[in-house]
Amino acid sequence: MSTTAVGAxxxxxRRAVALGAPVVGVVVFFALWEGLVRLLDVKPFVMPxxxxxxxxxxxxxxxxWREGRVTGGEAVTGLLVAxxxxxxxxxxxxxxxxxxxxxxxVTTLVQVVPLVCYAPAFVIWFKPGSKPIVAVxxxxxxxxxxxxxxxxLRASDRDARDVLRSVGASRGEILRTIEIPSALPHLFxxxxxxxxxxxxxxxxxxxxxxxxxxxGLEIQKGAVxxxxxxxxxxxxxxxxxxxxxxxxSMLERLLVGQRAATSERA
Amino acid sequence: MAAVELTDAGKRxxxxxxxxDALGQVSLSIAEGEFVxxxxxxxxxxSTLLRVAAGLLPLDRGTARVLGRSPDQARQAKQVAFxxxxxxxxxxxxxxxxxxxxxxxxxxxxxxxxxxxxxIDALLAEVGLADVADxxxxxxxxxxxxxxxxxxxxxxxAPLVLMDEPFAALDEILRVEMRYLLLRLWEEHRSTVVFVxxxxxxxxxxxxxxxxxxxxPGRIAGVETITLPRPRTPDDEDTDAFTxxxxxxxxxxxxxxxxxxxxxxxxxxxxxxxxxxxLERYR
Numbered sequence: 396m397s398t399t400a401v402g403a404x405x406x407x408x409r410r411a412v413a414l415g416a417p418v419v420g421v422v423v424f425f426a427l428w429e430g431l432v433r434l435l436d437v438k439p440f441v442m443p444x445x446x447x448x449x450x451x452x453x454x455x456x457x458x459x460w461r462e463g464r465v466t467g468g469e470a471v472t473g474l475l476v477a478x479x480x481x482x483x484x485x486x487x488x489x490x491x492x493x494x495x496x497x498x499x500x501v502t503t504l505v506q507v508v509p510l511v512c513y514a515p516a517f518v519i520w521f522k523p524g525s526k527p528i529v530a531v532x533x534x535x536x537x538x539x540x541x542x543x544x545x546x547x548l549r550a551s552d553r554d555a556r557d558v559l560r561s562v563g564a565s566r567g568e569i570l571r572t573i574e575i576p577s578a579l580p581h582l583f584x585x586x587x588x589x590x591x592x593x594x595x596x597x598x599x600x601x602x603x604x605x606x607x608x609x610x611g612l613e614i615q616k617g618a619v620x621x622x623x624x625x626x627x628x629x630x631x632x633x634x635x636x637x638x639x640x641x642x643x644s645m646l647e648r649l650l651v652g653q654r655a656a657t658s659e660r661a
Numbered sequence: 662m663a664a665v666e667l668t669d670a671g672k673r674x675x676x677x678x679x680x681x682d683a684l685g686q687v688s689l690s691i692a693e694g695e696f697v698x699x700x701x702x703x704x705x706x707x708s709t710l711l712r713v714a715a716g717l718l719p720l721d722r723g724t725a726r727v728l729g730r731s732p733d734q735a736r737q738a739k740q741v742a743f744x745x746x747x748x749x750x751x752x753x754x755x756x757x758x759x760x761x762x763x764x765x766x767x768x769x770x771x772x773x774x775x776x777x778x779x780x781i782d783a784l785l786a787e788v789g790l791a792d793v794a795d796x797x798x799x800x801x802x803x804x805x806x807x808x809x810x811x812x813x814x815x816x817x818x819a820p821l822v823l824m825d826e827p828f829a830a831l832d833e834i835l836r837v838e839m840r841y842l843l844l845r846l847w848e849e850h851r852s853t854v855v856f857v858x859x860x861x862x863x864x865x866x867x868x869x870x871x872x873x874x875x876x877x878p879g880r881i882a883g884v885e886t887i888t889l890p891r892p893r894t895p896d897d898e899d900t901d902a903f904t905x906x907x908x909x910x911x912x913x914x915x916x917x918x919x920x921x922x923x924x925x926x927x928x929x930x931x932x933x934x935x936x937x938x939x940l941e942r943y944r
Contacts, residue, residue, distance in 0.1 A: 560717055562763050568767065
């Protein structure tokens with residue numbers, strides 16, 4: 396058998412192992428959870444077994460789909476608002492250390508003050524409804540996007556920028572041609588962090604915004620609806636986060652694929 | 662009209678270690694169509710001088726003129742092509758798209774001689790990159806990437822090409838190959854080339870004149886006119902004339918560094934007492 400033929404068989408095998416490993420990890424995790432709950436006879440109101448949570452989900456899939464869509468919409472809208480704001484602020488910050496120094500204390504304050512402190516204020520400013528939820532979501536997603544974008548814009552090749560400057564390219568042309576494409580890997584790293592945070596923001600926002608829909612309300616009503624429904628809501632949020640991360644990974648492979656190949660070779 | 666005219670040019674950097682005179686009072690005139698190398702050790706102001714001519718750095722003292730205009734005006738008018746030490750290719754663009762890059766920006770200042778796309782493709786073919794025109798930079802070797810950078814510069818059709826140690830990262834065999842490729846492109850396009858290098862042999866093989874620079878403050882320690890006939894071939898590097906130029910440049914480098922700011926400003930064959938030890942650095 397030729398070396399190529401051996402290589403061709405080995406590669407799909409490695410790929411299958413690489414793809415199978417996370418599935419095995421998830422299955423083992425839930426099997427352990429299920430086993431421990433049954434073995435220790437843990438009551439469902441303390442900690443339901445995964446099979447019980449799945450049964451709860453299966454009993455009313457329409458409900459979790461509807462409520463999940465509300466929360467997901469708020470999270471995505473907040474994430475997009477944060478992305479636009481982060482891009483607008485990151486460009487001058489990346490270009491001017493002085494501006495960055497001026498902005499940094501404010502962004503640090505925003506970052507360190509617990510989000511629950513802003514939420515009531517946002518409800519007062521934007522009135523109850525989806526707006527304060529989007530504002531909370533945008534705020535919590537903003538910081539990781541901002542700092543990853545600043546780092547990404549600064550990571551662009553200085554020689555390449557000089558080549559463009561030497562032919563009189565405008566700042567806008569340099570931004571479009573070099574800086575933004577260079578910042579994409581950093582942007583996707585920021586997005587992966589921000590996705591989880593945006594779901595936290597949306598859930599937290601729903602607790603304060605006097606809404607009648609949203610997966611966050613199901614969690615808030617935990618004592619009333621029971622642990623299985625709270626965990627079913629948590630599973631819904633987990634699934635939403637996993638789908639969002641999958642979409643981000645797909646976009647990243649599409650837009651940054653060539654550079655990923657470069658780093659793999661290096 | 663000179664392609665580059667520097668008169669008493671001075672540039673000073675304020676760093677943590679204090680003030681550094683990157684350029685003292687440098688005066689240098691480079692004629693249109695000439696190939697001039699700037700030769701010297703690290704920190705002698707070669708790259709600073711090149712970046713001043715490219716309009717990327719302003720002078721603190723003196724004047725700089727590029728093709729009869731200020732360097733910044735020449736830059737805005739796309740009269741200058743700059744080739745940095747790294748190929749500086751954009752990894753998300755194909756070889757072809759990288760080669761066309763400079764013709765796609767600042768269209769207001771489009772150089773009159775900028776090559777159309779089909780001629781850029783022909784230039785890629787001429788340097789042996791036709792088969793990889795649709796590949797991405799990470800699929801190319803270092804030498805191939807540098808060839809793309811050369812095509813990108815010559816595709817602009819700018820009358821002045823400024824090159825900052827473009828072959829420094831390549832191995833010696835590839836460097837020799839690249840220098841004759843560069844000469845071929847230059848002889849076809851007849852731009853003025855200012856070429857920064859650490860390599861004496863490279864400077865002699867390529868240039869009409871070699872300006873030797875010395876440090877603290879950065880200055881021209883001497884200028885050697887290269888009398889080798891053109892077109893040049895790798896065989897020229899085995900001639901006595903080539904060896905003579907190399908020897909004189911080594912002495913100029915040693916004298917320039919040994920003598921300090923009052924060092925020689927013309928071609929010289931003499932060496933100072935400390936020269937033999939210092940010469941080792943430039944072999």
